[in-house]
Amino acid sequence: MNVAPKSVSASIEIRSIDYVPDDERHGGLLSQFTLWLAANLQITAIVTGALAVVLGGDVFWSLIGLFAGQLIGGAIMALHAAQGPQLGLPQMISCRVQFGVYGAIIPMVAVCLMYIGFSASGCVLAGQALSQLLKVDEGVAIVLFSICIVVVTLFGYRFIHAIGRVASVVGVAAFSYMFYRLFAGHDVSALLANRHFSGSAFLLAMSLSASWQIAYGPYVADYSRYLPRNTSVPRVFAAVGLGSVIGSQISMSFGVLAAALAGNEFEHHEVAYIVGLGATGAAAMFRRSFVGAVAVEGQLFDEDFFAYREDADLAWRGQLMGWKCLYAPAAVAWHVRRVTPERREDLPLVINWHSVKNRFLMRGKNASGWLCWKLFWPVAWRDLMVLGYAIVRDRRLLSAISDPLRNIGSIRRKRKIIQARRRVPDRDLIWWFSDTPRAIDAGVAIEAVSVGASSVDNDLLAGDRS
Numbered sequence: 001m002n003v004a005p006k007s008v009s010a011s012i013e014i015r016s017i018d019y020v021p022d023d024e025r026h027g028g029l030l031s032q033f034t035l036w037l038a039a040n041l042q043i044t045a046i047v048t049g050a051l052a053v054v055l056g057g058d059v060f061w062s063l064i065g066l067f068a069g070q071l072i073g074g075a076i077m078a079l080h081a082a083q084g085p086q087l088g089l090p091q092m093i094s095c096r097v098q099f100g101v102y103g104a105i106i107p108m109v110a111v112c113l114m115y116i117g118f119s120a121s122g123c124v125l126a127g128q129a130l131s132q133l134l135k136v137d138e139g140v141a142i143v144l145f146s147i148c149i150v151v152v153t154l155f156g157y158r159f160i161h162a163i164g165r166v167a168s169v170v171g172v173a174a175f176s177y178m179f180y181r182l183f184a185g186h187d188v189s190a191l192l193a194n195r196h197f198s199g200s201a202f203l204l205a206m207s208l209s210a211s212w213q214i215a216y217g218p219y220v221a222d223y224s225r226y227l228p229r230n231t232s233v234p235r236v237f238a239a240v241g242l243g244s245v246i247g248s249q250i251s252m253s254f255g256v257l258a259a260a261l262a263g264n265e266f267e268h269h270e271v272a273y274i275v276g277l278g279a280t281g282a283a284a285m286f287r288r289s290f291v292g293a294v295a296v297e298g299q300l301f302d303e304d305f306f307a308y309r310e311d312a313d314l315a316w317r318g319q320l321m322g323w324k325c326l327y328a329p330a331a332v333a334w335h336v337r338r339v340t341p342e343r344r345e346d347l348p349l350v351i352n353w354h355s356v357k358n359r360f361l362m363r364g365k366n367a368s369g370w371l372c373w374k375l376f377w378p379v380a381w382r383d384l385m386v387l388g389y390a391i392v393r394d395r396r397l398l399s400a401i402s403d404p405l406r407n408i409g410s411i412r413r414k415r416k417i418i419q420a421r422r423r424v425p426d427r428d429l430i431w432w433f434s435d436t437p438r439a440i441d442a443g444v445a446i447e448a449v450s451v452g453a454s455s456v457d458n459d460l461l462a463g464d465r466s
Contacts, residue, residue, distance in 0.1 A: 040247030049252025065205025073213025078241030084224030
C-alpha cells in the first residue's frame with residue numbers, strides 16, 4: 001500500500017483506492033453536506049425529475065412521489081456513507097467482505113458500467129449547457145467539460161470539497177433565481193391544483209428518485225472515508241443524507257414544473273430553449289390560450305398599426321404578460337422581404353409612413369418610463385436619424401411622427417389595459433433590446449407560446465435592422 005507525505009496529499013490525490021490511515025484523516029461534516037448538496041444541484045437531476053411528468057404523472061403527485069423516493073433511497077445511500085470513517089476504504093473495496101476478493105468482481109463490473117453511463121449522460125448534458133454559454137460546438141464543449149473533470153479528479157479530495165462549498169452557494173443562488181422566474185411568470189398553483197392520482201405514475205416517480213440516490217451507494221463512502229475515525233456515525237448519516245436529498249429534490253422539483261409548463265416542447269429541448277422576444281409575423285405559431293390572453297379590445301394584432309411592426313407589438317405585449325417565445329432554428333420558412341434598408345427610398349410612401357408611425361405607437365402602448373430612461377441614448381439617436389431622414393428626404397413622413405399624438409386617447413386606453421395585465425417587470429425584459437441574443441435555460445424558457453422560423457425581431461425601440 002502506498003504511503004506518501006501529507007504535504008503531497010494536500011495538493012495531488014495520492015490515496016486513490018487505498019486505505020486512508022488515521023493520521024491523514026481530516027475534514028468536517030459541513031463539507032460532506034455541501035458536497036452532496038452541490039452534486040445534486042445539476043442539470044441531469046432536473047431532467048430526471050422531469051421524466052415523472054413526461055411519462056404521464058401530474059405535478060402534485062410527482063413531487064410527492066419524488067420526495068418519498070428521495071427519503072428511501074437517501075437513507076440507503078447515507079448508511080453507506082456512515083461506513084466511510086469506520087473503515088477508511090472505498091465502498092467497492094469494502095464489499096469484498098460480503099462477496100470475497102474474486103466474487104467482488106461481479107458488482108465491480110456492474111458499478112463500472114453504471115459509472116460509464118452516468119458520466120456519459122452527465123457529460124453530454126453539461127456539454128450542451130456549456131455549448132450554449134460559450135457559443136461553441138457541442139462536441140468541443142463536451143471535451144472541455146471532460147478535461148475539467150479529469151483535472152478535478154487529479155487534485156482529488158480536498159479540491160473536490162473546496163469546489164463543493166463554492167458550488168453549493170452558487171447552486172442555491174441559481175435555483176432560487178430560476179424558481180423566482182418560474183413562479184413570477186406562471187400560474188404554478190393551477191398546476192398543483194390539477195391532481196389525478198395514478199398508482200403507476202406515483203411509483204415511477206418514487207423509483208426515479210430512489211434509484212438516483214441508491215446509485216451513489218457504490219462510491220459515497222469514497223468521500224466520507226477521509227473523516228476522522230471518531231466522527232459520529234449518526235451525524236455522518238445526517239450530513240450526507242440531507243445534502244443529497246435536499247439538493248436532488250430541489251433539482252427534480254424544478255424539472256417537474258418545467259416539463260409540465262413546457263408540455264411536449266420539453267422533450268428533446270431539455271438543456272436550453274433559444275428564446276427571442278417574439279416571432280416575426282413571417283412565420284409564427286401561437287397557442288390558442290395565448291391568443292385569448294393577450295388580445296386587447298378583441299384584437300390580437302392592433303388594427304391601429306394597419307401594417308408593419310404589429311408582430312413586434314404583439315410580442316412585446318406577450319412578454320409583459322408573462323409569455324415566452326421559442327425560436328426553432330431547425331424550422332425553415334421562405335419569406336421574400338421587400339422592406340430592407342437599402343430599398344427604403346424605393347418603397348411606396350404608405351409602407352414607410354406606417355413603419356415610422358408604428359415605432360412610436362408601439363412604444364406608447366408598451367414602454368415604461370424606466371425602460372425609456374435606460375435606453376434613452378440609443379433610442380434618441382435612432383429617433384433623430386428617423387426625424388433627419390424625414391426632413392431631408394421625404395417630409396411627408398413628418399405626419400407619421402405626429403400621428404400618434406392625434407390618437408393619444410386610443411393609445412392611453414390600450415396602454416391602461418396592457419399595463420394592468422402585465423406580470424413581468426421591465427428589469428427582466430431590458431436585455432431583449434440588446435444587440436446580442438441570449439440562450440435561456442430550460443428552467444426559464446418553459447412557456448413557449450410562439451415559434452418563429454425566421455429571425456427574431458427584438459429591435460422594438462431602436463428600429464428595424466433587418
